[in-house]
Amino acid sequence: MDFDTYELDPRVYDEMLLSDGTPREHCRPLHEALRRMSSEELSGVQERATRSFSHEGISFTVYGEAEAQERIIPIDCLPRLLSSADWRLIESGLTQRLTALNRFLDDVYNEARIVADGVIPTDLIRGCPQFRIDMRGFSPPHGVWVAVCGTDIVRTNDGFLVLEDNLRVPSGVSYMIANRKVIKAGLRRIYRAARVREVEHYGRLLQATLRELAPAGRSDPCIALLTPGVFNSAFYEHMFLAGEIGAELVEGRDLVVNDGFVYMRTTAGLRRVDVIYRRIDDDFLDPLVFRPDSLLGVPGLLHACRRGNVSVVNAPGTGVADDKSVYAFVPDMIRYYLSEDPILANVETHLCRRPEGLEYTLDNLENLVVKRVGESGGYGMLVGPHATPAERAAYAEQVRANPSDFIAQPTLALSRAPCLIEGRFEPRHVDLRPFVLRGRRTRMVPGAFCRVALRRGSLVVNSSQGGGGKDLWVLND
Amino acid sequence: MLVRSAQGLYWMSRYLERARRLCRLLQLQTESLVDRPAREIHFGWSRIYASVNRHPPAGRIELLGSDDYTLADSYTLAGDLTFERSNPDSVWSCFDQGRENARQIRQSISTPMWTQLNLAYLRLQELEMPDIWAISPESFYADTVAQIDTFEGVAAATMYRGEGWRFMQLGRFIERAQLLAAVLLAQLTAEQQVEEASDADWTGLLRLCHAVEVYNRRYSVAVQPRQVLDLLVTDPRLPDSLGRSIDRAAEEIDAIGPGPDPDSTGALQRLAGRIGSVIHYQWPDHEDRHALLDQVRAHCYELHDRVEAGYFDYAIEDAPLR
Numbered sequence: 001m002d003f004d005t006y007e008l009d010p011r012v013y014d015e016m017l018l019s020d021g022t023p024r025e026h027c028r029p030l031h032e033a034l035r036r037m038s039s040e041e042l043s044g045v046q047e048r049a050t051r052s053f054s055h056e057g058i059s060f061t062v063y064g065e066a067e068a069q070e071r072i073i074p075i076d077c078l079p080r081l082l083s084s085a086d087w088r089l090i091e092s093g094l095t096q097r098l099t100a101l102n103r104f105l106d107d108v109y110n111e112a113r114i115v116a117d118g119v120i121p122t123d124l125i126r127g128c129p130q131f132r133i134d135m136r137g138f139s140p141p142h143g144v145w146v147a148v149c150g151t152d153i154v155r156t157n158d159g160f161l162v163l164e165d166n167l168r169v170p171s172g173v174s175y176m177i178a179n180r181k182v183i184k185a186g187l188r189r190i191y192r193a194a195r196v197r198e199v200e201h202y203g204r205l206l207q208a209t210l211r212e213l214a215p216a217g218r219s220d221p222c223i224a225l226l227t228p229g230v231f232n233s234a235f236y237e238h239m240f241l242a243g244e245i246g247a248e249l250v251e252g253r254d255l256v257v258n259d260g261f262v263y264m265r266t267t268a269g270l271r272r273v274d275v276i277y278r279r280i281d282d283d284f285l286d287p288l289v290f291r292p293d294s295l296l297g298v299p300g301l302l303h304a305c306r307r308g309n310v311s312v313v314n315a316p317g318t319g320v321a322d323d324k325s326v327y328a329f330v331p332d333m334i335r336y337y338l339s340e341d342p343i344l345a346n347v348e349t350h351l352c353r354r355p356e357g358l359e360y361t362l363d364n365l366e367n368l369v370v371k372r373v374g375e376s377g378g379y380g381m382l383v384g385p386h387a388t389p390a391e392r393a394a395y396a397e398q399v400r401a402n403p404s405d406f407i408a409q410p411t412l413a414l415s416r417a418p419c420l421i422e423g424r425f426e427p428r429h430v431d432l433r434p435f436v437l438r439g440r441r442t443r444m445v446p447g448a449f450c451r452v453a454l455r456r457g458s459l460v461v462n463s464s465q466g467g468g469g470k471d472l473w474v475l476n477d
Numbered sequence: 478m479l480v481r482s483a484q485g486l487y488w489m490s491r492y493l494e495r496a497r498r499l500c501r502l503l504q505l506q507t508e509s510l511v512d513r514p515a516r517e518i519h520f521g522w523s524r525i526y527a528s529v530n531r532h533p534p535a536g537r538i539e540l541l542g543s544d545d546y547t548l549a550d551s552y553t554l555a556g557d558l559t560f561e562r563s564n565p566d567s568v569w570s571c572f573d574q575g576r577e578n579a580r581q582i583r584q585s586i587s588t589p590m591w592t593q594l595n596l597a598y599l600r601l602q603e604l605e606m607p608d609i610w611a612i613s614p615e616s617f618y619a620d621t622v623a624q625i626d627t628f629e630g631v632a633a634a635t636m637y638r639g640e641g642w643r644f645m646q647l648g649r650f651i652e653r654a655q656l657l658a659a660v661l662l663a664q665l666t667a668e669q670q671v672e673e674a675s676d677a678d679w680t681g682l683l684r685l686c687h688a689v690e691v692y693n694r695r696y697s698v699a700v701q702p703r704q705v706l707d708l709l710v711t712d713p714r715l716p717d718s719l720g721r722s723i724d725r726a727a728e729e730i731d732a733i734g735p736g737p738d739p740d741s742t743g744a745l746q747r748l749a750g751r752i753g754s755v756i757h758y759q760w761p762d763h764e765d766r767h768a769l770l771d772q773v774r775a776h777c778y779e780l781h782d783r784v785e786a787g788y789f790d791y792a793i794e795d796a797p798l799r
Contacts, residue, residue, distance in 0.1 A: 239583045239584050250481075254480065266799075267479075267737075267788045268734075268735075268737060272798070272799065
């Protein structure tokens with residue numbers, strides 16, 4: 001197959017090709033191998049990958065339709081390549097970022113020096129719905145509030161930018177591993193020749209991280225993964241990870257708190273749980289403290305956590321650090337806590353809570369992406385350039401009504417990578433979500449869940465909004 | 478092991494056993510459509526409906542003289558038992574429930590088990606009544622049974638023999654015992670309502686349990702209802718017999734051992750032993766087998782209730798802490 005009709009746009013960074021149509025240095029062998037393959041061969045790889053997902057039931061659930069449906073995340077069979085230099089940059093940038101974010105969380109729930117020193121406004125923290133007043137005075141083992149983070153990174157012609165820190169219950173890591181498994185099997189020889197770095201040991205690293213965070217004195221901790229249940233969109237991942245780390249997959253109704261300790265109901269009685277890798281939101285964690293109508297959580301869990309009898313990972317309250325408004329201050333946090341310059345840049349962000357930010361947003365709506373601070377998963381956002389004037393006007397009303405609920409960012413020219421679309425190579429926008437683990441030290445596998453906006457021209461990569469996945473290969477030197 | 482996982486495995490197994498048994502019944506029934514008289518076909522449907530304790534869609538099954546009617550009726554009845562979503566005991570629903578239970582506790586079964594089950598489920602999702610009826614419905618049912626048998630083979634080859642395995646086996650054998658008791662009772666009841674019993678109805682039961690050859694060797698080719706009943710109830714070597722299902726369930730209960738409340742699981746053990754003794758020691762000399770079978774079936778239901786109470790629904794306040 002050739003790249004003759006492949007469309008290049010100098011304004012958009014292409015992950016494989018330079019603007020003159022020749023491959024980037026690290027993509028040369030893959031480019032050459034793809035050219036030697038026929039369209040049928042590649043379509044076969046694509047089809048087998050999709051079929052294998054369906055057979056293995058690697059699915060997620062989509063909401064908002066008549067009934068929740070089990071779907072497969074579409075996979076594109078062409079891998080996206082990252083050079084080792086690019087990876088080193090991402091790795092050091094994310095390590096720095098997570099270190100600062102953990103320092104921030106420890107600070108903001110204890111002395112709050114960063115607020116006292118005027119680096120971040122008080123009302124921004126206090127007004128953030130994810131700030132959990134019940135966590136004040138808490139210090140988790142080793143100061144680790146966020147042990148698992150999945151940061152969204154995009155690339156433009158100006159380099160890598162951090163789009164979002166997902167510090168609560170980031171998902172996607174199972175798709176990184178599933179994508180690798182099927183693409184490796186489909187492109188055997190190319191994979192071997194490319195000298196790709198492994199990602200399959202993620203489970204081992206996660207287990208080591210969770211064990212390090214167990215309450216003091218529990219040398220052989222019992223780990224449980226807390227899932228909202230089979231109807232959650234990421235249930236496959238919860239199941240997969242529980243298997244990988246040798247944890248019991250539990251739901252709220254499997255756990256009970258007795259005298260400040262957490263137990264799970266087994267066929268032989270109650271067994272103490274030491275570490276809970278929770279994949280449910282703060283709101284639903286403990287009906288005694290957070291939402292009283294939650295059926296997913298465990299009454300008394302927060303109390304047990306605060307007493308240090310169980311480690312809840314990530315700790316409750318981390319959402320304050322990945323709030324879309326607080327995000328704007330992460331570079332300042334890095335300077336404040338680490339006295340370093342940020343290695344990875346933020347996307348320029350306008351806070352509508354500030355008069356000048358609101359004015360700028362409303363004046364430039366057609367060029368901006370506007371997001372609701374409390375939402376995630378691509379819900380509730382406006383992509384200005386792709387919206388109709390009526391949609392923009394309606395959205396502007398909402399922004400005016402509650403300015404502090406919104407932030408605005410420029411519409412980024414997200415980089416594109418070749419995808420196999422109807423038997424041809426076509427460019428599609430991509431991002432990447434690497435996963436960073438933090439126990440006593442930082443751990444990462446060299447890889448990421450690479451999301452791709454499969455609809456032509458679309459910038460939205462979220463799985464719930466028609467996005468798909470790609471395998472991402474970090475190459476050895 | 479986590480209660481919910483044990484429960485998931487137990488129910489997965491029960492639903493698959495239920496699907497398997499129903500497919501086997503439907504396989505034999507649709508085979509009979511090829512060459513059996515309308516009376517026998519009618520009897521067969523009545524027996525199936527009685528054994529799953531369900532009313533046919535039209536309320537009752539008419540015995541009509543015309544072959545065309547019999548075949549059209551059969552299509553409706555088979556559809557009701559195979560693909561009807563609103564029928565919780567249809568093959569489709571049992572499969573759906575079995576797979577859903579497996580999905581929720583997928584980390585407790587091996588990957589090849591899950592893949593096999595999921596493939597069988599996806600196949601069923603793609604089919605509808607006209608697809609299976611057009612050529613050979615019996616081969617559809619035979620294939621479905623084979624899929625479930627393959628699943629059990631894969632399980633036997635790949636699953637860790639821990640507590641999860643035990644609960645799976647326990648579910649399977651309790652379900653098997655309940656179902657066979659129900660089918661045998663349906664046969665005895667239906668027989669009382671017809672003027673002359675047919676050998677074919679009894680042979681059908683032997684075929685259902687893969688027992689024709691062993692029956693012919695042990696007794697004679699002439700079918701005696703009493704001997705059929707004895708074989709299907711008591712033979713410890715026949716995989717589908719009531720006696721063997723109960724013995725196997727009792728073994729699994731012993732292997733799982735005491736639950737959080739030893740009194741409750743002790744009662745469960747004793748009950749399993751008691752059913753076994755009824756079958757092995759009381760049955761051969763007992764005159765009223767219908768009544769005894771009724772009693773065994775009631776005990777089989779109680780067995781399930783005691784499993785629930787002993788291992789799954791125990792009171793948290795009294796449970797030991799570990």
